[in-house]
Amino acid sequence: MLGLLGFYDEFDNRSGRPNGSIHAAVRPVGEPDEADLVAYLDAGHVLIDVMEAGHDVITGDAHRNSAGCSSLVTDGAWLWRQDFSHYLETHHVSLPDVFVEHVRGLNHQMPTITVAEFAPHYDETMPLVGWASAVPWTSTATVLVPEPRAVTDRAQSRNRPHGSWGRPRKPRRLPRT
Secondary structure, three states: OOEEEOOOHHHOOOOOOOOOOHHHHOOOOOOOOHHHHHHHHHOOEEEEOOOOEOOOOOOOOOOOOOEOOOOEEEOOOEEEEOOHHHHHHHHOOOOOHHHHHHHHHOOOOOOOEEHHHHHHHHHHHHHHHOOHHHOOOOOOOOEEOOOOOOOOOHHHHHOOOOOOOOOOOOOOOOOOO
16 A cells, blocks of 8 residues: 555545544754755646646645646656645645655655556555545556656745746836726
8 A cells, every 4th residue: 555645634634544633743954864855745746637726734825736636746756746745845744754765765755656566555555545536556667767857846836927938028117006
């Protein structure tokens, strides 16, 4: 079975989720290598891409992973929601020591997944996170190779302009009164 990260009660409005309440996981500061851990989570292999929009369940705000927030991502050993990196980066949610050691042992580099070895773990885990209908996993690929991904930090996502990235926006004029 895959290890589970970020499957909190508040995401489904019901208790008994694998990782309990997110409020119990929030910490004032994160791991010393938190930025690398966030980048690792962002680089995961997307297993199920969900087209939806969500918000931060603690603040109510939109965030950089709001679009497709409950899409499922893996590294072959662990499974997490796409928005889990936001909660790590913003609220410094606690991580299992085993996961942190696993990622550090990989030098924060997303591994390639051999599908034949991974599929049984996927089939065993998906019903636990509410995706029993996604079993068994069928894939035409024999390996999943990590793709390079551009990661925007929180400051960039908050200040993203509506329009061209190449030229600055004109300041808005205030109406005369």
